[in-house]
Amino acid sequence: MNGFFRRFTLLFLGVTVIFAAFGAEKVTFTTKAPMIVAAGDAFRVEFRLNAKPDDDTFEAPDFEGFEVIAGPAVYRGQSMQYVNGSVTNTYEFTYTFVLLPSTPGNYTIGSARIEVDGESHRTQPVPIEVIDEGAQAPGTAQSAPAESEANRQSPAARQKGEVAADDILLRVQLSRTSVYKGEPVLAAIKLYYRIPIVGINEVKFPSFNGFWAQELDVENRPARRETVNGKVYECSVLKEYLLYPQQSGTLAVDPAELTAVAQIVVQNNRSRDPFFGNMPDVYNVDRKLRSQKIPVTVKELPAGAPESFTGAVGRFSMTETPPPAQLAANSAATYTLRISGSGNLRFVQAPKLPLPASFELYDVKSSEQIKTAGSGASGYRQFEYPFIARAEGDYTAGPVEFTYFDPARSQYVTLSGQPLHLTVTPDASGGTGEARIVKGLSKEEVKMLGEDIRFIRSGKPRLVPAGRPLLFSAPYFASLAVMLLAFAGLYTLMRKRIRDSRNSALVRGKRANKVAVQRVRAAGRAMNEQNQYAFYEEMSRALWGYMSDKLNIPVANLTKENVREELAKRGVAAEEAQHFTDIITRCEEAQYSPMASAQMSEVYTRGVEFISRMESLIKKRK
Missing domain, CATH: 2.60.40.10 (Immunoglobulins)
Structure with missing residues (x-):
């Protein structure tokens, strides 16, 4: 164990x-x-x-x-x-x-x-x-000799209700104040404090007029210490943006404003507690802060930009994935171009892909993977150029050119791809099909006119009516007559059902057989189970209920004499009335005295035959 x-x-x-x-x-x-x-x-x-x-x-x-x-x-x-x-x-x-x-x-x-x-x-x-x-x-x-508070208060803050002018600072810092148009600028809104801050209210962040601003995530960024004007502060980054100037000239970053709630601890020398000594007083003091307005000089890009320049500023590289060198006529292919680097990558547009006239170029598809950090946006943008080669032959396309402005070198840089050498072979139909040669066009300009464009039929048109209109025709009137007859028949049937439903005696008479059949079936199940008491009870209820509904006599007033009289009034022979009386009598006697199963079978058969004969003998009331 x-x-x-x-x-x-x-x-x-x-x-x-x-x-x-x-x-x-x-x-x-x-x-x-x-x-x-x-x-x-x-x-x-x-x-x-x-x-x-x-x-x-x-x-x-x-x-x-x-x-x-x-x-x-x-x-x-x-x-x-x-x-x-x-x-x-x-x-x-x-x-x-x-x-x-x-x-x-x-x-x-x-x-x-x-x-x-x-x-x-x-x-x-x-x-x-x-x-x-x-x-x-x-x-x-x-x-105290061994004080370890991280935010120990400065002497200016120890005065009751006072916060020194340099105990809390609000600054907007820019990574640079002189940039080219489209060159990113990092703007950080920082709060510096030498005393504890317990709240921030009435926050108003600057507007960036003339810039395209993208906010960066600073939620989980911890505070750090920085030295400003020879003094050490705790620094918290409240907001951080990447700014892309959209126009040249002198732009301004407006001031940021907020109200900081500072906590001041003042030693209380007025009274001394006999057990704990002097207890300090704690005050919350509001301090309104406002940063400075910062001008930014935005320089216009140099003149003489190449035609392939579309506004990209930064430093980039280009890679290409060419289509197959050989493809069949009327088949599709894709040329892929990826531009990677850092800068205003989100503003990079797809360079132009020069193709021969016999090639059909469709809408360019773009995808991107861009990571934004304090240094700017980096990653790549990828462009896919789907096209279809229509005419057979040997072609040379491209090369693709992409130009960006490098602010570090203050010059334009053009990146060029490799020329595309394509061989277009006949398609599966031999390159003929229904293609037509149009005079005045070269082979490269020929379209698959038999498939893409249908010629307008020339000559005298022969128009044949496709058929007569249905309105006011014989089928039209025949349809109206059928609908009217159907409506009349439906109306008559509904009126009859409403009239019959108001005649309670007629309704009871119609459902008499249905109710009796259900009770006879219940009696048959009891007979199969050799349950004599249940069998005779169900047979008795089936016969009395049937005669009550059929003769329109309440069950409480129903007797054997009433049944004889009503059957005689309806022209039913006295022998049938006697049959009913005999069956009812045997059911009543059998409920209180044991009887053989053969007698149950006989009573069941006679009861079913009696109900069937009554359905044909009793005439329905008009």
């Missing part, structure tokens, strides 16, 4: 390890440090890893400009989750250092290195600004 549990435990651990390998998260190695620190105040720097590192592989950066007071202190954490048959292991390793800055200025915490399963991982460098707080306003609190 112990061996079974041991094997089961080993199997469970093995499965757990396998699932844990599949459920492992992507390795991330990051740095957490304050953005702003005061000279002389110690602070913490943490290097966080979400996986289990290899032993003795952590390498700390060179903390230039800081004095290392303590560290590294290593924290290890591990948790396991088992959800719906999936096991996920979560690791957390943190290496903590305590640093002491001495001189104000801008410094950078370099990259730390560590290995996980033999693969090296590095953190991103983190800038830190060291400020001098010796002249801070009264009532502001010094930072």
Whole structure:
């Protein structure tokens, strides 16, 4: 028994390890440090890893400009989750250092290195600004010796309800401000902040008049640190666009506007809590921001563009897939051209494919695969030229030319394909068929006129009427007469049915036989099952019900004497009435005294014969 549990435990651990390998998260190695620190105040720097590192592989950066007071202190954490048959292991390793800055200025915490399963991982460098707080306003609190808040507030923000002019900035940055017409420009709307931002309201993004704008995806892009005017900020990209100028001259990118809600923490020295000490006050302050209007100089493309230039700007290459060198007359083929590169790729148009006059060129089909990034649009556009060769012979077509403007070299570049040498052989019918030679046209200009174009018949036309119109003809009047007769017959039938439905006695008489037949069938099933009581009950109900419906007498008032009288009034012989009385009497007696199955068969036969005779003897009421 112990061996079974041991094997089961080993199997469970093995499965757990396998699932844990599949459920492992992507390795991330990051740095957490304050953005702003005061000279002389110690602070913490943490290097966080979400996986289990290899032993003795952590390498700390060179903390230039800081004095290392303590560290590294290593924290290890591990948790396991088992959800719906999936096991996920979560690791957390943190290496903590305590640093002491001495001189104000801008410094950078370099990259730390560590290995996980033999693969090296590095953190991103983190800038830190060291400020001098010796002249801070009264009532502001010094930072704690080991403060580790990433968004530590600047001294200007520690005043109650105040936000310094340079604590929050809104900028619109362009990758370039002087471009050629059609050359892409990257526009990024960025929010810089040195204090926590808890909300953004009243957002108004700029309008890009004169540009064709394409928005880029920045939803999952994390914030990063940037240095502006010697100060370190957290920077979040709110929007990013690729702008394609559509006209030359001086264009302007309008300002962006928004209201940022900043959170300010002020140390409260007015009262002291006996247990927790001074509790800070937290304020939310609205700050209206507006970026600058940025002019963009758009240069016109140089004059003298080749005829094959259709507005492509960037750097491109061209590949072609020619059709078969030999094809039959009246057969289809396709020439394929792919233009790859980067630039205003979405505006690239299909180059012209020169073909002989005897070739029919159809609508060009295009497909594309374009990836848009901060550097511009890159990928390819593919064009397919379907055509049909009509006349046989040897032809030379092309070459295809594509011209683009290269802004880096400020000149036009023309790409040329290879000439197409095509041999068109006769088709399956020998190239003749119903083709006609038209004087004044060369062989290359001849069309398959027998198939594509039908000549107008010449000479005196002989028109023969195809037939007389149906209107006012003999078939027309015959059809009207048939429809009128059908309508009259249908109207008479409907009137008769309405009249008969109002006569309840007639209706009951008509359905008497149908109801009786159903009950007799039920009696027959009971007879086959040797159920005497059910058989005689159903036969009795069938006969009484039949006579009630046929003679129009309510069942409650129906007696043997009434039946005799009504049958005599209808001219039915007294013997038939006696037959009915005999059958009813035998049914009533048999319900309370046992009888043989042969008697059931006899009663069944006599009952069916009686109902059949009544249908022919009793005359229907008029």
